[in-house]
Amino acid sequence: MPKSTSIWIDTAHRPSTSPLDRDATADVCIVGAGIAGLTTAYLLARDGASVVVLDAGSVGNGQTAVTTAHLSNVIDDTFKEMLRLHGPDGARLARESHGSAIDAIEGICTGEHMDCRFERVDGYLFLGRNQKESSLDEEMEAARASGATVQRLPHAPVTGFSSGPCLRFPNQAHFHPLKYLNGLATAIRRRGGQIYSDSRVIEATGGAGACVRTAAGHVVRPQSIVIATNSPFNDLVAIHTKQAPYHTYAIGTRVSRGAITPALYWDTEDPYHYVRLHHTSNRELGGDNDDAVDILIVGGEDHKAGQAQDADARFAALEAWTRERFRAAGAVEFRWSGQVMETVDGLGYIGRNPLDADNVYVVTGDSGMGMTHGTIGGMLITDLILDRENPWTELYDPARVRTGAAVEWVKENLNVALQYKDWLTRGDVASIDEIAPGNGAVVVEAGRKIAVYRDERGTVHRRSAVCPHLGCVVAWNPSASTWDCPCHGSRFDKFGGVFNGPSPNDLDPA
Numbered sequence: 001m002p003k004s005t006s007i008w009i010d011t012a013h014r015p016s017t018s019p020l021d022r023d024a025t026a027d028v029c030i031v032g033a034g035i036a037g038l039t040t041a042y043l044l045a046r047d048g049a050s051v052v053v054l055d056a057g058s059v060g061n062g063q064t065a066v067t068t069a070h071l072s073n074v075i076d077d078t079f080k081e082m083l084r085l086h087g088p089d090g091a092r093l094a095r096e097s098h099g100s101a102i103d104a105i106e107g108i109c110t111g112e113h114m115d116c117r118f119e120r121v122d123g124y125l126f127l128g129r130n131q132k133e134s135s136l137d138e139e140m141e142a143a144r145a146s147g148a149t150v151q152r153l154p155h156a157p158v159t160g161f162s163s164g165p166c167l168r169f170p171n172q173a174h175f176h177p178l179k180y181l182n183g184l185a186t187a188i189r190r191r192g193g194q195i196y197s198d199s200r201v202i203e204a205t206g207g208a209g210a211c212v213r214t215a216a217g218h219v220v221r222p223q224s225i226v227i228a229t230n231s232p233f234n235d236l237v238a239i240h241t242k243q244a245p246y247h248t249y250a251i252g253t254r255v256s257r258g259a260i261t262p263a264l265y266w267d268t269e270d271p272y273h274y275v276r277l278h279h280t281s282n283r284e285l286g287g288d289n290d291d292a293v294d295i296l297i298v299g300g301e302d303h304k305a306g307q308a309q310d311a312d313a314r315f316a317a318l319e320a321w322t323r324e325r326f327r328a329a330g331a332v333e334f335r336w337s338g339q340v341m342e343t344v345d346g347l348g349y350i351g352r353n354p355l356d357a358d359n360v361y362v363v364t365g366d367s368g369m370g371m372t373h374g375t376i377g378g379m380l381i382t383d384l385i386l387d388r389e390n391p392w393t394e395l396y397d398p399a400r401v402r403t404g405a406a407v408e409w410v411k412e413n414l415n416v417a418l419q420y421k422d423w424l425t426r427g428d429v430a431s432i433d434e435i436a437p438g439n440g441a442v443v444v445e446a447g448r449k450i451a452v453y454r455d456e457r458g459t460v461h462r463r464s465a466v467c468p469h470l471g472c473v474v475a476w477n478p479s480a481s482t483w484d485c486p487c488h489g490s491r492f493d494k495f496g497g498v499f500n501g502p503s504p505n506d507l508d509p510a
C-alpha cells in the first residue's frame with residue numbers, strides 16, 4: 001500500500017519548537033511558518049529586523065508540506081492569459097519576479113549551506129490529450145512577448161518520456177521544500193528570530209498599537225504584522241471573493257536512477273498534469289542500503305475544494321496517466337493531496353491588506369506557484385516594511401482589480417452562491433450507522449447539518465457542519481481526512497479544528 005503522505009513529510013524532520021508562553025515584542029510579527037512566512041522572516045532578519053513567527057502547528061504545517069515543489073517562472077495560468085490580464089509589462093514583471101524568486105532560493109540555499117537538493121533543470125510544456133499544436137505556437141509567442149527564453153522542439157531531448165511537440169523553458173529548478181524550511185528556520189534563529197509552534201493566532205490588529213493575540217491569550221506587540229497563513233483569517237470578504245480554493249492530487253512512484261531525465265514536465269490540459277523527479281536513496285525511503293533511487297512525482301486531477309469526494313478514482317486516474325507516458329514508473333510509494341488558492345487573474349495577492357491599517361501585510365493566492373509566490377511575498381513585503389522601492393508592488397497589490405478578470409470573478413462567485421443550496425439537500429448518508437470507521441459524512445439531525453467523523457475505534461465525533469466563515473456547509477475530504485469548505489477554502493481536521501483560513505474558528509460543537 002502506498003503511504004498516504006507526501007515524500008517530503010516522510011523524509012524530513014521538523015525543527016523543534018515550542019508554543020509562545022509569554023507576551024513579546026518585535027519589529028515584525030509573522031503569522032504562518034510555511035514558505036511565505038519563513039522567507040519573509042528570514043529576509044527581514046537578514047536585514048537586521050527582529051522577528052517573531054507564530055504558527056498554529058509546526059514549521060511546514062500547511063501546504064508547503066504537500067507541494068510538489070516545482071520552481072518555475074513559466075506562469076501556470078499561461079503567458080497568453082498574463083498578456084490578456086496584465087498587459088505586456090505586467091506579464092514581463094510576473095515572469096521576472098518568479099525568476100528572481102528562483103534565484104533568491106538558490107542564493108539562500110548556497111549562502112546558508114542548506115542540503116535541500118536544489119537543482120536547476122529544464123522545463124517542458126507538452127500537448128495534453130486532444131490539444132491542438134497551435135496552442136503551443138500561441139503560448140510560445142506569448143512567452144516571447146513576456147521576455148521568456150523559449151524554444152519549440154519536435155520532442156523533449158530526454159530519457160524515459162516521449163513528449164511529442166513541446167516548448168522548452170531553460171533554467172527552472174526543483175528542491176525538497178521541508179528541508180528548505182528547516183534551513184530557513186535555522187538561519188532565522190541564528191539571527192535572533194523567534195519561531196513558536198502550536199500558537200494559533202486569533203486576532204491581528206494593526207495601527208499604532210499593533211497587537212497579535214494567540215488562542216492561549218499571549219500577545220505580541222510588533223511594528224508590523226504579516227499574515228502568511230496561505231488563506232488569510234483576518235479578512236472577511238475583500239480577498240476571498242477574488243480567489244477560489246482548488247484541491248489537487250499527487251502520487252510518487254519509484255524509478256531507477258537515470259531512467260527518466262530530471263526536468264519539470266507539464267501538459268496543456270486544464271487542469272494540467274505536473275511532473276518532476278526527486279533524487280533520494282533506498283535508506284531515506286526506509287530501506288536497508290544506500291542505493292540511489294528516484295521518485296517520479298506526478299500531480300493533477302484538480303477540482304474545486306469540497307466539491308468532489310472521489311479521491312480513489314482521481315489517484316487511479318493519475319497512476320494510469322503516468323504509466324501510459326512514463327514506462328519506467330514502478331510501484332506507487334506515496335499519494336497525497338492539498339489545496340491551492342486560484343486568484344481570478346492568475347497572480348498572488350501580496351502587499352498591504354485591503355481595508356486594514358497600513359502596517360498589516362498579507363501574502364496569499366498561490367495559484368499553484370506557491371513556492372515562488374511565497375518567496376516573492378517574502379521579498380516584496382520585506383521591501384515594503386523597510387520602505388524600499390519594489391517594481392512588483394502594483395502587480396501584486398491585494399486591492400487590485402483587473403477588468404479582464406470579471407468573467408472569472410462572476411463564475412467563481414456564482415459557484416460560491418450555489419454552494420448555499422447544500423442547506424436544503426439531504427445529508428451524505430441517512431444515518432450515522434452508515435459511516436465506516438476512519439470516515440466522515442454530513443448527516444441531517446433535526447433539520448441541522450452535522451459533520452460526523454467515526455474514528456478507527458468506532459467512537460463518533462460530531463460538529464456543526466456550518467463553516468464559521470460565511471456559513472457554507474463543509475464536505476468530508478476522504479484523501480486528507482479533513483472537512484473542507486466549498487466556498488472560500490477553510491479546512492478543518494477530522495475533529496473540527498480549523499487549520500486553514502479564512503475561518504478564524506473551529507467548527508462549532510454540534
Ligand SMILES: Cc1cc2nc3c(=O)[nH]c(=O)nc-3n(C[C@H](O)[C@H](O)[C@H](O)COP(=O)(O)OP(=O)(O)OC[C@H]3O[C@@H](n4cnc5c(N)ncnc54)[C@H](O)[C@@H]3O)c2cc1C
Nearest residue numbers: 032034035036056062063064067070201338366369370371
Ligand atoms: C499537491 C500540491 C502541489 C503543488 N505543487 C506546487 C509546485 O510544484 N510549485 C509551486 O510553486 N507550488 C505548488 N503548490 C502550491 C504551494 O505548495 C503552496 O502555494 C505553498 O506551499 C503555500 O505556502 P504558504 O507559506 O503560503 O502556506 P502554508 O505552507 O500553508 O503555510 C501556512 C501556515 O500558516 C499556519 N496558520 C494557518 N492559520 C494560522 C493561524 N490562525 N495562526 C497561526 N498559524 C496559522 C499553518 O499552520 C501553516 O503552517 C502545490 C500545492 C499542492 C497542494
Ligand code: FES
Nearest residue numbers: 467469470485488
Ligand atoms: S470558507 Fe467561506 S464560508 Fe467557509
